[in-house]
Amino acid sequence: MQTDTQTSPTASGQAPQDNQRDETLAATAPGQLRVIKRNGKVVPYTDDKIAIAITKAFLAVEGGTAAASSRIHEKVAQLSEQVTATFQRRLVSGGTIHIEEIQDQVELALMRNGEHKVARSYVLYREEQSRKRAEKAKTTDTAAPAQGGGVQVTMEDGSTAPLDMARLEGLVIAACDGLADVKPDKIIGETVRNLYDGVSIRDVNTSMVMTARTLIEQEPNYSLVTARLLMDNLRAEALQFLGVAERADQAEMEALYKDALKAYVFRGIELELLDPELGRFDLDKLGAAMKGERDMQFTYLGLQTLYDRYFLHSNDVRFELPQCFFMRVAMGLAVREDDREARAIEFYDLLSSFDYMSSTPTLFNAGTLRPQLSSCYLTTVPDDLFGIYGAIQDNAMLSKFAGGLGNDWTPVRALGAYIKGTNGKSQGVVPFLKVVNDTAVAVNQGGKRKGAVCAYLETWHMDIEEFVELRKNTGDDRRRTHDMNTANWIPDLFMKRVIEEQEWTLFSPNNVPDLHDLYGEAFEKKYLEYEAMTRDGRLKLFKRIPAVNLWRKMLSMLFETGHPWFTFKDPCNLRSPQQHVGVVHSSNLCTEITLNTNKDEIAVCNLGSINMPRHILPEGGLDLVKLEKNVRTAVRMLDNVIDINYYSVPQARNSNLKHRPVGLGIMGFQDALYMQKIAYTSPEAVEFADRSMEAVSYFAINASSELAAERGSYATFEGSLWSQGILPIDSLEILARERGDEKYLNVDRSQTLDWNKLRDVVRTQGMRNSNVMAIAPTATIANITGVSQSIEPTYQNLYVKSNLSGEFTVVNPFLVNDLKARGLWDNVMVNDLKYYDGSVQPIDRIPQDLKEIYRTAFEVEPRWLVEAASRRQKWIDQAQSLNLYIAQANGKKLDITYKMAWLLGLKTTYYLRAIGATTSEKSTINDGRLNSVSAAPVAETASFEQAADVPQACSIDDPDCEACQ
Structure with missing residues (x-):
């Protein structure tokens, strides 16, 4: 049986020309799967080697009889296909896989298909081969330990030298310093065993990184070790490019960072990548303030993400080191401050400590020649051809410089509406949305990430039924948008009609133009007038349907396609501080921004x-105390963005400078619960959501008011809710009054801080920013800082995360530490977590108290997510990106969950993550095979009410939205 499933039987002794051929093959197949062998070489992925290995495993158990041969052949083909499909699904655009990952997947496939005896044989053989490699390494180490077995290393300039074992050992030992339960000898020994004569110095470093990486699932601290070893590659690449040094270890970097910053800034200016103004800072002072030891706090995922997507580069050479990166962002945000060195150091300390992180566009572009630092842009599309295509051009320009987009399409007339200019009839909204979709794909944010846009339509628009079907995989593809996002902009009146099972009338906006700008009681009054006009013949173009039927279709499409999202017009407007100067017509790409838009303001x-x-x-x-200090600095940084920002369209500049909105949010909420031993499914978690957001809200509002005292209030402050002393918590009363019936709003009103004092401060001192808070998804910046994203529950306790930087093993360190404390963490537990997809619930030996704390997202009832969100929403002047996870999803569950979201005062919701009943539990059936799970959407013929009987997986292709953060 062959254990190296991607190498020939003589891999360790492969001829040099074969190695060269493999490298050529790998190099000529970009976008294809490639395999990292134990010696650090990269070769093409081929499934025939997997088939050979599995065949040998079967033969070792069942023998080679004719009776067994046919079954073995069929099973091998099936299993090989499953293993390959797994990696193709994870790495759609190609990528690299370590040999150990392939073998793990083979082992898992055997177990999941009920071939337990064969799997056991395969595991035993792997262990035997590992023992043999260890014995061979011992012999090699005894013969020549100081020289690394006599291995000659090819240096960058082509010369050769003996492997520097002292340096290799020093790097690994330093990488493990201060971390519990990591073993330097294990990494050193395996690294040396994987080397061969003539190996390049880069491959030596790669071998160290890959060796440490394979251990992450056994011990989360190996993620920090892997990152520190990766840092050696990053340092060498940057320092050589800058001419500061050939290589440096972490201890040497403490002294080198000062020189590196200076060289980096001037080289960046020379390459026309950095703003020349950065060269006029006191770089000696800033260099002395940098903290090189903070390089040691990255996880592997965090550092690799920065390296791949954030660090500045020239001809694919990254010359930006982590602390230089944070200082560059800090300098970019402090460039207009009076004492800019002091402020830059303050901002740097906040960012590099991970206490706070700016959004991705700010990290991308601060300090550069085009500092497009803003995350979100919201536009309203007018009802004329010139305006429509102007809006699409604005989308392209805003997306080019890394902005996420939310478009309000409600003003555009519906299908069949009269066009006076041509005496014809309109084709409606949908054909234009197809163009918007293709524009988002074409303009991919400067090559750094996918372009992203969300279209919003009010629920009374006559095109709403076709709009909700835009993401379907069936039907006329010319009327489908497979790449863009969509959202329902739902008025309260519709929700009341659904609950009361009344009729709902659809209109074309050119016939009812004022509905677009009305909300609350005013909207309801006018809507009833238009309905009366349909009954007496004054209004001809309309459609009347049962509200419940449309509601069910909305839920059905949300379940099937993940779209359109449910967002609520009235709470967004009635609780907006800026209702005196405009209307909120939509949210943004990720549903957390609620700002006014019109034809003159983006x-x-x-x-x-x-x-x-x-x-x-x-x-x-x-x-x-710490939170107040850091919130104050964070709000200052966000306010600075407004003045420094590069605006690609004039309407955006006009709006931003007039109202100066910012969105301070939170991330790592689940980690904060873990640290306090609080289960997400508990009243204590809901209470923590309430009290923590109350504190952030209090300090953020106060910080903006302090900035107003220093810099002046925003231009449209007078007449705002702020100017009347009405804070976000107070605006709940406005919403309650407008809904008119207590049964339609059920929000906790408790508070603990001195809000009367803050009301007086805001009234007299003013506000620097029209809006201050919004909770964004934080997918990428949470990766960088090594915490759970946003307000999300843990997706799985052990899983492989795929993003644009590749694949990363993620294991819950809090769970691991708790299991260690109880003597329960071992290889068997690792395998159990893999087998049960990161869930602790089916593992009998885990105590019940830990099972409660470490429930994964689909094991948390959605009511807890909605209740916690409601407690946060009462303190927020904008909204929050709230993903809803629903296991055993069906029509009734969705109906209850989304009605509850509205009744508890939420402004918006984001993605629905739904799995059907057949995927919620794995059990062994009679034939010994595990239940299979289909990733296909619900069949067209399936009843929505019975959808839980259909195998379901989350229909979102990319569950981590990275468009905002």
Whole structure:
């Protein structure tokens, strides 16, 4: 039986010309799967080697009889296809896989298909081969330990030299320093065993990284070790390019960072990548303030993400080191401050400590020649051809410089509406949305990430039924948008009609133009007038349907395609501080921004997030002193973005400078619960959501008011809710009054801080920013800082995460530490977690208290997510990106969940993550095979009410939205 499934039987002794051929094959197949062998070489992925290995495993158990041969052949073909399909699904655009990952997947496939005896044989053989390699390495190490077995290394200039074992050992030992339960000898020994004569110095470093990487699932601290070893490659690449040094270890970098910053800034200016103004900072002072030891706090996923997508580069050479990166962002945000060196150091300290992180566009572009630092843009599309295509051009320009887009399409007349200019009839909204979809694909944010846009349509628009079907995989493809996002902009009146099972009337907006700008009681009054006009013949173009039927279709499409999202017009407007100067017509790409838009104003929002785990006291609870200090600095940084920002369209500049909105959010909420031993499914978690957001809200509003005292209030402050002393918590009363019936709003009103004092401060001192808070998804910046994203529950406790930087093993360190404390963490537990897709619930030996704390997202009832979101929403002047996870999803569950979201006062919801009943539990059936799960959407013929009987997986291709953060 061959254990190296992607190498020939003589891999370790492969001829040099074969190695060269393999490298050529790998190099000529970009976008294809490639395999990292134990010696660090990269070769093409071929499934025939997998088939050979599995065949030998079967033969070792069942023998080679004629009777067994046919079955073995069929099973091998099936299993090989499953293993390959797994990697193709994870790495759609190609990528690299370590040999150990392939073997793990083969082992898992055997177990999941009920071939337990064969799997056991395969595991035993792997262990035997591993023992043999270890014995061989011992012999090699005994013969020549100081020289690494006599291995000659090819240096960057082509010369050769003996492997520097002292340096290799020093790097690994330094990478493991201060970390519990990691073994330097294990990494050193395996690295040396994988080397061969003539190996390049780069492959030596790669071998160290890959060796450490394979151990992450056994011990989360190996993620930090892997990142520190990766840092050696990053340092060498950047320092050589800058001419500062050939190589340097972490200890040497403490002294080198000062010189590196200076060389980096001037080289960046020379290459026309950095703003020349950065060269006029006191770089010696800033260099002395940098903290090189903070390079040691990255996880592997975080550092690799920065390296691949954020660090500045020239001809694919990254010359930006982590602390230089944070200082560059800090300098870019402090460039207009009076004492800019002091402010740059303050901003740098906040970013590099991971206490707070700016959003992705700010990290991409701060300090560059085009500092497009804003995250979100909201537009309203007018009802004329010139305006429509102007809006699409605006989309392209805003997307080019890394902005996420939300478009309000409600004003555009519906299918069949009269066009006076041509005496014809309109084709409606849908054909234009197809163009918007293709524009988002074509303009991919400067090659850094996918372009992303969300179209919003109000629920009374006559095209709404076709709009909700835009993401379907069936039907006329010319009327489908497979890449863009969509959202329902739902008025309260529709929700009341659904609950009361009344009729609902659809209109074309050119016949009812004022509905677009009305909300609350005013909307309801006018809507009833238009309905009366349909009954007496004054209004001809309309459609009347039962509200419940449309509601069910909305839920059905959401379940099947993930779209359109449910967002609520009235709470967004009635609780908006800016209702005196305009209307909120939509949210943004990720549903957390609620700002006014019109033909002259494209709303802009600038985002950043407080890292909650960094503000938890050792004994539990929030460190309010630290939180207040950091929120004050964060709001200042966000306000600076508005003046520094590069605006690609004039309407965005006009809006942003007039209203100055920002969106301070939070991330790592789940980690903060873990630190306090609080289960997400508990009243304590809901209470923590309430109290933590109350504190952030209080400090953020106060910080903006302090900035107003220093810099002046925003231009449209007078007449706002702020100017009347009405804070976000107070605006709930406006919503309650407008809904008119207590049964339609059920929100906790408790508070603990001195809000009367803050009301007086805001009234007299003013506000620098029209809006201050919004909770964004934080998918990527949470990766960088190594915490759970946004307000999300843990997806799985052990899983492989795929993003644009590749594949990364992610294991819940809090769970691992708790299991260690109880003597339960071992290889068997690792395998159990893999087998049960990261869930602890089916593992009998895990105590019940830990099972409650470590429930995964689909094991948390959605009511807890909605209740916690409601408690946060009462303190937020904008909204929050709220994903809803629903296991055993069916029509009734969705109906209850989304009605509850509205009744509890939520402004918006984001993705629905739904799995049907057949995927919620794995059990062994009679033939010994595990239940298979289909990733296909619900069949067209399936009843929505019975959808739980259809195998379901989340229909979202990319569950981590990275468009905002």
